[in-house]
Amino acid sequence: MGLREYIIRRLILLIPVMLGVVILIFVISQLIPPTARVALFVSENPKQMKPEVVQYYIHYYGLDQPVWVQFYEWLKQVMQGNFGYSENFQEVVLDGLIKRAPATMEIVIYTAPLILLIGIWMGVNSAVRRDKPFDHFSRVLSILGTSLPSFFFGVVLSAIFIAQLRWVSSGRLSYLLGGQYYSMLKDGTWHVYTGLLTVDSLLNGKLNYFVDAIVHLILPVTVLVFIQTATMVRVTRSSMLEALSKQYIVAARAKGLSQREVIYKHARRNALIPVVTIAGLIVGGMMTGLVITETVFGFPGLGNWAASAAQHFDFPVVIAYAIFSAVVFVLANLIVDVLYAYIDPRIRLG
Amino acid sequence: MESKPQAAKLPKSRFENFKRVMQPRIKEIRFIFKRIRESPLSIAGLILVSYNLIIALFAPVLAPPKLYNPYLIPRDPELGFKIDPSPPSPTHPFGTTRLSIDLYYGCIWGTRFAFQIGLEIIGATLVIGLVLGMLAGYYGGLIDEIIMRFTDIILAFPGLILAMAFVATLSRAGWNTLDAALLSIILIGWPGYVRLIRGEVLRVKTEDYIEAAKASGATDLRIMLRHILPNSIYSLIVVVTLDFGGIVLTAAALSFLGLGAPPGYADWGKLIYDSISYAGQGFKYWWVYTVPGIFIVLFVLGWNLLGDALRDVLDPLYRRK
Numbered sequence: 001m002g003l004r005e006y007i008i009r010r011l012i013l014l015i016p017v018m019l020g021v022v023i024l025i026f027v028i029s030q031l032i033p034p035t036a037r038v039a040l041f042v043s044e045n046p047k048q049m050k051p052e053v054v055q056y057y058i059h060y061y062g063l064d065q066p067v068w069v070q071f072y073e074w075l076k077q078v079m080q081g082n083f084g085y086s087e088n089f090q091e092v093v094l095d096g097l098i099k100r101a102p103a104t105m106e107i108v109i110y111t112a113p114l115i116l117l118i119g120i121w122m123g124v125n126s127a128v129r130r131d132k133p134f135d136h137f138s139r140v141l142s143i144l145g146t147s148l149p150s151f152f153f154g155v156v157l158s159a160i161f162i163a164q165l166r167w168v169s170s171g172r173l174s175y176l177l178g179g180q181y182y183s184m185l186k187d188g189t190w191h192v193y194t195g196l197l198t199v200d201s202l203l204n205g206k207l208n209y210f211v212d213a214i215v216h217l218i219l220p221v222t223v224l225v226f227i228q229t230a231t232m233v234r235v236t237r238s239s240m241l242e243a244l245s246k247q248y249i250v251a252a253r254a255k256g257l258s259q260r261e262v263i264y265k266h267a268r269r270n271a272l273i274p275v276v277t278i279a280g281l282i283v284g285g286m287m288t289g290l291v292i293t294e295t296v297f298g299f300p301g302l303g304n305w306a307a308s309a310a311q312h313f314d315f316p317v318v319i320a321y322a323i324f325s326a327v328v329f330v331l332a333n334l335i336v337d338v339l340y341a342y343i344d345p346r347i348r349l350g
Numbered sequence: 351m352e353s354k355p356q357a358a359k360l361p362k363s364r365f366e367n368f369k370r371v372m373q374p375r376i377k378e379i380r381f382i383f384k385r386i387r388e389s390p391l392s393i394a395g396l397i398l399v400s401y402n403l404i405i406a407l408f409a410p411v412l413a414p415p416k417l418y419n420p421y422l423i424p425r426d427p428e429l430g431f432k433i434d435p436s437p438p439s440p441t442h443p444f445g446t447t448r449l450s451i452d453l454y455y456g457c458i459w460g461t462r463f464a465f466q467i468g469l470e471i472i473g474a475t476l477v478i479g480l481v482l483g484m485l486a487g488y489y490g491g492l493i494d495e496i497i498m499r500f501t502d503i504i505l506a507f508p509g510l511i512l513a514m515a516f517v518a519t520l521s522r523a524g525w526n527t528l529d530a531a532l533l534s535i536i537l538i539g540w541p542g543y544v545r546l547i548r549g550e551v552l553r554v555k556t557e558d559y560i561e562a563a564k565a566s567g568a569t570d571l572r573i574m575l576r577h578i579l580p581n582s583i584y585s586l587i588v589v590v591t592l593d594f595g596g597i598v599l600t601a602a603a604l605s606f607l608g609l610g611a612p613p614g615y616a617d618w619g620k621l622i623y624d625s626i627s628y629a630g631q632g633f634k635y636w637w638v639y640t641v642p643g644i645f646i647v648l649f650v651l652g653w654n655l656l657g658d659a660l661r662d663v664l665d666p667l668y669r670r671k
Contacts, residue, residue, distance in 0.1 A: 020503030028516055031523035143391075143658065147651040149599055151606040151622060152643035155629045159639065164632030284508040291510065292603060296626075310514045311608040313522040322515035326507045 034063040040084040083320035088312040102195025104301035111224045119229045123236020145230030154296030170298030243271040280333035385663040392659030398652025406462040413458040445637040459616035464598045479543025487551025501541035509538040517609040531610045550582030584664040592657030595650035618642045
C-alpha cells in the first residue's frame with residue numbers, strides 16, 4: 001500500500017467518526033426544549049423575539065419534525081458554518097469564533113515548538129543519563145507537571161506577576177497600547193495581515209507592540225508548556241531507553257563510534273519515531289489547557305470564549321467549540337498518522 | 351515457584367489448604383512491598399495517599415458538620431457574613447474565603463468529597479469498561495466493531511471540552527450542575543477503560559490456559575471472570591491509580607470553570623473558582639487560593655507517585671530486571 005492510498009483510506013475512515021461526533025452533539029442538544037434550541041439556528045437573539053417569531057423559526061428549521069429531519073436540518077446548517085446565535089456575547093457564533101481564533105493561534109504557535117524542543121531534549125537526556133541527577137530532576141518535574149492543576153498554577157502566577165508585581169496585565173496587550181491598538185484598528189492605520197499581534201506588529205513596523213505582545217504571551221505559554229511537556233518527556237524517555245537497548249546500538253558502539261554519534265545519530269532518530277504519535281495527544285491537551293489558561297489570564301481567545309459561554313450555559317457557543325475542537329483534534333491525529341506512516345514504512349506496509 | 355514434594359500431599363486443615371493456595375499471591379504481595387520500600391518516590395506517594403485517606407475518613411471528627419448536608423460549608427455568623435475573606439485565625443485556621451466560608455472545613459470535607467467523586471466515577475467507568483471491553487475483546491466481530499467505533503467518537507474530542515459542552519447543555523436543560531459534571535466525566539472516561547480491557551483480553555485470550563479452560567467445558571462468563579480478569583488485574587490497578595488523581599483534577603477543573611459543585615460546597619475547584627477575583631488583588635488574600643490549591647496538589651501528586659511506583663513494580667515490562 002502506497003502512502004497515497006494510506007492517506008485516502010484514513011480520510012474515508014474519518015467520515016464515520018465525524019458523523020458520530022455530530023450525532024453525539026445532536027443527541028445532547030435534544031435535551032433542550034425547542035424554544036431555546038432555536039438559538040442553534042437563528043442569527044439574532046431568540047430571547048428578544050416575539051413568541052410568534054420563535055414559533056415561526058421552530059417550524060422553519062423543522063424543530064417540530066421527527067428527530068431525523070431535525071438532525072438533517074441541523075447538519076445542513078452546521079455544514080454551512082451556521083452555529084446559531086450566542087446570547088451571552090450577543091453575536092453570531094461563527095463571527096465570534098473567527099474573531100477570537102487569532103489570539104488562540106498566537107499562543108499555540110509559541111507553545112507547540114517549545115513543548116517539542118524542551119520535551120525531546122529532556123526526554124533524550126534523562127534516558128542517556130538514566131538514574132543520574134538529571135534523570136531524577138526531569139522525573140520530578142514531569143510528575144509535578146501532571147499533578148499541578150493548570151488553573152491553580154495560573155491563578156498563583158497571575159496573583160504574583162499581574163496583581164502583586166504588576167509586571168504585565170491580563171489580556172493580549174497592556175491597557176495603554178491596547179486602547180491605541182483598537183483606535184488604530186478603527187481608523188485603519190493598523191493593517192491586519194494575520195490577526196497575530198506578534199506578526200502584525202512587525203509588519204506594521206511597530207516594535208513596541210511586538211515587545212508588549214510577547215511579554216503578555218509569557219505567562220499563558222509558561223503554564224501550557226509546563227503542563228504539557230510532562231507527557232512528552234515521559235514518552236521520549238521510555239522510547240529512548242528502548243532504542244538504547246537495541247542490538248544496532250551495540251553494533252554502532254562495537255564499530256567504534258563516539259558516544260555522541262551513537263546517541264544522536266543512531267538512537268535518537270529511532271527513538272523519535274514513536275514520539276510523533278503523541279503529538280496528536282498534545283494537541284488535544286493543549287485545546288483543553290487553553291480553556292483554563294486563557295480564562296485565568298483573561299486572554300481573549302477561543303478557550304476563554306468557550307469557558308465564559310459555558311458558565312452562562314450559552315450552549316450554541318459551547319457546541320460550536322466542541323465541534324471545532326473535535327475537527328482540529330481529528331485532523332491533527334490524521335496528520336500525525338500520515339507523518340508516522342511516512343517516517344516509518346512498516347506502518348503502512350504492515 | 352519451587353514446589354516441595356510434601357506440598358502435593360493433601361493438607362490437614364482448611365487453614366493450611368488456604369495457606370498453600372494463597373502462597374504464590376502472598377509471595378507476590380511481599381515482592382511488591384519490597385520494591386515499594388526501595389523507592390523513595392513510592393513511599394512519598396503512599397504517605398500522601400494515606401494522609402488524604404485519613405483526612406477523608408476522619409472528616410466528621412476533624413471538622414464536625416453543623417448543617418444537614420455535611421458537604422455544605424457552614425458560614426460563621428460571628429464574622430457577620432462578611433463578604434471579603436478573613437485571614438487565618440484560631441477559630442479559622444486556614445482563614446475564610448468569600449462570604450465567611452471557612453476554608454479549613456472546606457478543605458477537610460473537600461478531601462472526602464474528592465474521594466467520593468473519584469470512587470463514584472472510577473466505579474462507573476470501570477463497570478462500563480469491564481463489560482464492554484470484555485464483550486469487544488472476547489467475542490470480536492460485529493460487537494467489537496460497534497463498541498470500538500463508539501469509543502472512537504468519544505475519543506475524537508479533547509476530554510474536558512466535551513465534558514464542558516455536555517455540562518453546559520445539560521444545565522441549560524435544567525439539570526443540577528454537579529450531577530451533570532459527574533456524568534460528563536464518566537462519559538469522557540469510559541472509552542479509555544474499554545480499550546485497555548479489550549487489549550488485555552486480546553493479549554490473554556490466545557494463551558494456552560484459556561484453551562485448556564475452554565476444552566474442559568468452562569462457560570464464557572467463567573473464563574472471563576476467573577481466567578482473563580485476574581490476569582489483567584495488575585494493569586488495571588496501575589491505570590486506576592494513575593487515573594484517580596486525573597479524575598479529581600478534571601472535576602476540579604470543571605468546578606473552576608463554574609460547571610461543578612454549587613456555591614458553598616466543600617469542593618476544591620469551587621473554592622479556587624471563588625478566589626479568582628481575590629487573586630486579582632495580589633498577596634492581600636493569599637490564603638484563599640493557596641490553601642485549596644495545596645490540598646489539590648498533594649492529593650493528585652500522591653496518586654500520581656503511587657501510580658508511577660505501581661507501574662514500575664507491576665508492569666511485566668519493567669519489573670524483575
